Amino acid sequence: xxxxxxxxxxxxxGALPLSYWAGRIMARDDIRRYGDGNPGAVNAFKAGGWKSxxxxxxxxxxxxxxxxxxxHFAFQLQGWGLLPxxxxxxxxxxxxxxxxxxxxxxxxxxxxxxxxxxxxEGPTVLGIALGCFIxxxxxxxxxxxxxxxxxxxxxxxxxxxxxxxxxxxxxxLILTWKHWADLQQLPRLxxxxxxxxxx
Numbered sequence: 444x445x446x447x448x449x450x451x452x453x454x455x456x457g458a459l460p461l462s463y464w465a466g467r468i469m470a471r472d473d474i475r476r477y478g479d480g481n482p483g484a485v486n487a488f489k490a491g492g493w494k495s496x497x498x499x500x501x502x503x504x505x506x507x508x509x510x511x512x513x514x515h516f517a518f519q520l521q522g523w524g525l526l527p528x529x530x531x532x533x534x535x536x537x538x539x540x541x542x543x544x545x546x547x548x549x550x551x552x553x554x555x556x557x558x559x560x561x562x563x564e565g566p567t568v569l570g571i572a573l574g575c576f577i578x579x580x581x582x583x584x585x586x587x588x589x590x591x592x593x594x595x596x597x598x599x600x601x602x603x604x605x606x607x608x609x610x611x612x613x614x615x616l617i618l619t620w621k622h623w624a625d626l627q628q629l630p631r632l633x634x635x636x637x638x639x640x641x642x
Contacts, residue, residue, distance in 0.1 A: 446524040450531045453510040457535025457552055460542050461506060462487045462499035469495035482539070483547030500551055507532045507555025515559055522606060529556050529610045533617050548621045550587055553614055557594065560607065568597045580632050584625035591615045 463482040466474035470491025475482055477489040484503050488496030514520040514528045532552055539546035557565030572593035576586035595611035619626065632640075 445518070445520065446527060449510060449514040449518075449520065449524075450527040453514075453528055453531035454535040456506045456510050457532030458539040458541055458546070459506060459535075460539050460546070461502035462547065463542065465499040465502065466490045466495045469498060474499075479548075481547045482542055482545075483549075484551045503536070503547075503551035504555040504558075506536070507552035508558045509555075511556050511559025513559075522604075525560070525606055526610055526613065529560055530613045530617070532556055533614060537617055537621050548587075549617060553591075553618065556614070560610065561598075561603075564597075564601075565594065569594045578633070579636060580630045582625060582628050582630055584622035584628075585630040587618055587622060588615070588626065589630075591618055 460482050462484050463474060466472055466482075466487045470487070472490045474486040474490040474495070478486040480486070484496060484499040487499035490496075510532055511525075511529050515525060520528060533549045533556055535546075536552045537546045537549045538544045554566045554569060557569060569590055572590035573586055576589045577583065580586065591611070591614060595608060595615065598607050598611055
């Protein structure tokens with residue numbers, strides 16, 4: 444019953460379109476009119492700069508970190524029960540019923556969830572990997588997917604419990620689904636890197 448309660452709470456919290464609301468309140472605009480049209484923190488930045496982007500980023504991060512962190516560390520939820528609790532905030536954000544089941548791409552909430560699972564290790568590895576792949580190639584969707592694969596590999600090398608690896612695989616599937624349109628393009632190296640190889 445505890446797992447069900449935390450999973451429902453995670454989904455409902457994840458489904459709150461906080462970036463969309465931040466754009467409405469701070470930028471007085473619909474952030475879905477910007478960028479790729481998704482109701483996420485990146486488009487909140489594009490709609491209103493730091494004024495709406497910073498609150499959107501923090502709130503989307505927290506709606507992943509809070510339910511997972513509380514369940515895992517405060518209420519000592521362990522084992523396979525963590526799997527649905529960790530994935531439901533990401534899924535809730537991705538298919539928010541409050542936005543007609545058209546949610547965001549779930550990158551920021553993923554950082555929050557993996558903070559709730561691994562504390563500093565999750566977001567640090569994910570963030571460094573994401574930054575490196577963005578620096579090296581131009582398709583943002585591939586940077587997200589490759590960064591998540593890096594986190595899964597790191598978790599395997601650290602010999603974390605199998606539930607962490609399966610949660611990583613589940614996260615990867617959701618991210619792949621949400622980025623699928625952009626993943627139709629093959630990764631492309633940054634021009635500066637291409638020039639470096641040609642020297």
